[in-house]
Amino acid sequence: MSDYFPYTPRPHQEEFIGLIDDAVRKGENVIIEAPTGFGKTISVLAGVLPYAKSLGYKVLYLARTHKQMDRVIEELKAINAIKPVSGVEMRSRKELCLHSYILNFAPDAYNAMVVCRNLKELKRCPYYENVKKKKEEFEEVARGFLTSPPLPVELLRYAENLEFCPYELVRKVAQRADVIVASYLYMISPGIRDNFMSYFDLDFSDLIVIFDEAHNLPDQAIGALSDRLSIRSVELAIREAEEYNEPEIANFLSVFHRGVSELLAIKFENYKLEEVPILPESIFEHVMDTLSINPRYLVRFLEDMVEVGDAIREDRIKRNKPPRSYVGRVGEFLLLWLALSGREDYLFMASRNNGFYLELVALDPAKALEPLKNVRSAIFMSGTLTPMEAFADVMGIEGRMKKFPRMVKSENALVLVAKDVSTRGNERSVETYRKMAEYIVEAAKLIPKNVGVFTASYEVLEGLLSVNLPLRIEDETGKRVFVEKRGSSSRDNDLLVGAFKAAAREEGGVLLGVMGGRNSEGQDYSGDEMNGAVLVGIPYSRPTPRVEAQVRYFEKKFLNKGRYYGYYLPAHRKLAQAAGRVHRGKDEKGAVVILDYRASWGNIKRDLPDWMVDSMRVVDLRRMSLYLRRFWRG
Numbered sequence: 001m002s003d004y005f006p007y008t009p010r011p012h013q014e015e016f017i018g019l020i021d022d023a024v025r026k027g028e029n030v031i032i033e034a035p036t037g038f039g040k041t042i043s044v045l046a047g048v049l050p051y052a053k054s055l056g057y058k059v060l061y062l063a064r065t066h067k068q069m070d071r072v073i074e075e076l077k078a079i080n081a082i083k084p085v086s087g088v089e090m091r092s093r094k095e096l097c098l099h100s101y102i103l104n105f106a107p108d109a110y111n112a113m114v115v116c117r118n119l120k121e122l123k124r125c126p127y128y129e130n131v132k133k134k135k136e137e138f139e140e141v142a143r144g145f146l147t148s149p150p151l152p153v154e155l156l157r158y159a160e161n162l163e164f165c166p167y168e169l170v171r172k173v174a175q176r177a178d179v180i181v182a183s184y185l186y187m188i189s190p191g192i193r194d195n196f197m198s199y200f201d202l203d204f205s206d207l208i209v210i211f212d213e214a215h216n217l218p219d220q221a222i223g224a225l226s227d228r229l230s231i232r233s234v235e236l237a238i239r240e241a242e243e244y245n246e247p248e249i250a251n252f253l254s255v256f257h258r259g260v261s262e263l264l265a266i267k268f269e270n271y272k273l274e275e276v277p278i279l280p281e282s283i284f285e286h287v288m289d290t291l292s293i294n295p296r297y298l299v300r301f302l303e304d305m306v307e308v309g310d311a312i313r314e315d316r317i318k319r320n321k322p323p324r325s326y327v328g329r330v331g332e333f334l335l336l337w338l339a340l341s342g343r344e345d346y347l348f349m350a351s352r353n354n355g356f357y358l359e360l361v362a363l364d365p366a367k368a369l370e371p372l373k374n375v376r377s378a379i380f381m382s383g384t385l386t387p388m389e390a391f392a393d394v395m396g397i398e399g400r401m402k403k404f405p406r407m408v409k410s411e412n413a414l415v416l417v418a419k420d421v422s423t424r425g426n427e428r429s430v431e432t433y434r435k436m437a438e439y440i441v442e443a444a445k446l447i448p449k450n451v452g453v454f455t456a457s458y459e460v461l462e463g464l465l466s467v468n469l470p471l472r473i474e475d476e477t478g479k480r481v482f483v484e485k486r487g488s489s490s491r492d493n494d495l496l497v498g499a500f501k502a503a504a505r506e507e508g509g510v511l512l513g514v515m516g517g518r519n520s521e522g523q524d525y526s527g528d529e530m531n532g533a534v535l536v537g538i539p540y541s542r543p544t545p546r547v548e549a550q551v552r553y554f555e556k557k558f559l560n561k562g563r564y565y566g567y568y569l570p571a572h573r574k575l576a577q578a579a580g581r582v583h584r585g586k587d588e589k590g591a592v593v594i595l596d597y598r599a600s601w602g603n604i605k606r607d608l609p610d611w612m613v614d615s616m617r618v619v620d621l622r623r624m625s626l627y628l629r630r631f632w633r634g
Contacts, residue, residue: 016032021048024052024057032379032381059178080149106323115323145158189224189225215382224368231257276545299335415612450501450530454515455536535592538598576609591628
């Protein structure tokens with residue numbers, strides 16, 4: 001057993017640790033599927049640390065959410081109690097900043113980075129200046145955190161008391177830490193990755209990289225490689241150019257805006273369309289013809305816009321105004337658009353959603369991992385990677401694959417599939433939603449304490465709300481209902497989920513949300529916090545231009561597998577992830593009700609975990625009630 005494992009091992013954990021240890025010693029990649037509650041985080045750390053520590057490799061542990069990242073630090077604390085190990089959690093500048101200007105005016109991580117750079121250059125950040133003035137004390141504090149892995153809140157509090165920049169303190173600790181915990185973006189976003197590797201003077205061969213909850217990687221990689229620009233930003237850039245006496249830029253943008261507006265008017269002549277593919281060169285045709293400019297001059301002009309944008313941001317900081325520059329943002333986006341023109345792995349499109357947008361949509365998530373081919377080892381792990389060969393194909397990974405057996409005892413799992421409802425497009429109706437509501441209310445009555453209800457989409461959730469589902473649940477079960485809000489902040493969502501979990505200590509609660517969302521994948525529910533889940537439909541994406549483009553791209557790359565990889569499999573994984581919320585350990589009972597008869601079809605079952613398939617029963621409303629009564633009585 002590894003010297004870095006602080007607990008009594010559960011079944012198969014020693015095998016897991018041995019597999020990881022052997023792979024990193026041989027410089028191999030590993031794809032692992034292990035069930036919820038297995039203890040993957042502590043096991044993978046115990047597997048990589050002996051070799052990494054002995055030869056000085058840096059372990060980069062990547063996760064999707066802050067909660068998952070915090071959990072890694074907690075496990076490092078447990079390891080450190082028996083064997084010295086150092087680690088630190090990287091967050092964005094905005095989350096690790098004490099400067100009032102950034103806290104008040106920087107709306108996101110990108111703007112915080114730009115403002116931070118300018119504040120340091122202008123010597124207007126006292127926290128950064130203290131890092132230089134009190135260098136010895138700063139380095140002593142950093143050495144102290146190397147003796148015990150800190151949570152971000154602990155480090156932030158310490159930095160505030162000493163008036164040091166928390167972000168610089170984290171980076172100082174990270175330089176010598178054994179483990180750096182961070183967001184996926186540190187390896188899949190080209191700009192963030194380049195800055196990270198450059199700052200720490202790292203070569204990819206210095207790294208052992210761990211991707212936790214790796215089933216999220218395809219979507220996260222697509223998002224990291226994609227970009228979009230609102231037409232409203234172009235309008236604001238025109239005003240900004242006029243305000244800063246840049247007539248050439250203002251004229252260029254005015255002509256560009258006129259041309260794009262005419263193009264979009266034609267493309268969206270059908271008012272029902274939400275997105276349409278466009279030729280990449282079409283957005284520049286009007287401005288190039290009107291102003292008689294050639295492609296080479298266009299590139300130089302856009303580069304000048306980016307430089308002007310930097311100067312505008314610096315000026316706004318000096319005047320204590322929000323540090324934005326629409327001129328710079330438009331220049332950056334259009335330069336990227338030009339650079340990617342002609343690439344088959346991108347879709348160029350226009351969309352509308354409370355305004356019009358130009359979008360660069362990446363189609364190949366594997367491109368995000370190409371630079372990682374030179375790392376010592378990359379480890380990808382999740383509870384839902386079946387079939388692992390498909391995941392390896394889509395992400396372009398070569399390496400070992402291992403699937404660990406389920407932990408859920410057969411008597412503790414029940415999966416029921418309703419045979420008379422579905423969310424297939426032509427079957428959605430008020431009558432269908434009413435019938436689904438009957439299933440949900442009955443399940444909420446019979447499943448003790450807390451129940452999660454996760455729908456295929458927000459459209460389906462709205463359908464259930466339209467038949468007064470929350471009121472029926474509260475009236476007929478006495479349980480409180482909590483409804484996930486689309487676009488709510490992390491803080492508001494955490495408060496909602498916290499109140500839902502607290503309801504388990506009273507009469508119980510019902511959480512209404514969507515599959516593929518943060519509450520059906522990124523949350524842990526233990527004990528009575530989620531004894532059952534009702535999954536409403538199969539979360540297939542609508543056949544939008546971007547979905548169809550990815551299917552076509554995958555079809556070229558993986559012959560006869562395009563629709564499976566690009567359309568079916570992602571939905572089946574979301575279904576399995578949502579179902580997995582009910583089991584955090586082998587002794588926890590959990591019931592899953594799927595309100596879509598398609599879940600019993602063979603082509604879907606082959607992508608579901610063994611525990612779901614083995615305990616699956618097809619039922620009507622009456623038989624569902626009988627099964628649930630018997631299950632919870634036993």
